[in-house]
Amino acid sequence: MKITDIQLEEKRKIQLEEKKKILKGLEIAYEKLLAFKKMTNSELVVLRNNEIVRIKP
Structure with a gap:
């Protein structure tokens, strides 16, 4: 069968x-x-330039 x-x-x-x-x-x-991180006032952890970075909301 040909497509x-x-x-x-x-x-x-x-x-x-x-x-x-x-x-x-x-x-x-x-x-x-x-939205959840802002509501609970917790940090967002991301990988930026091969480094783990914690961002406050």
Whole structure:
């Protein structure tokens, strides 16, 4: 069974849509994390330039 150009294009379109949904979900999760850290007044720990950095809200 040979995959046609139309099938490949459809598959790429679906993958792009899924990628957009995943990135949107990650953005929402990050916003919720920041809101939680501000609410509890706790530090956010991130990796910046191969160093662990603690950020106060």
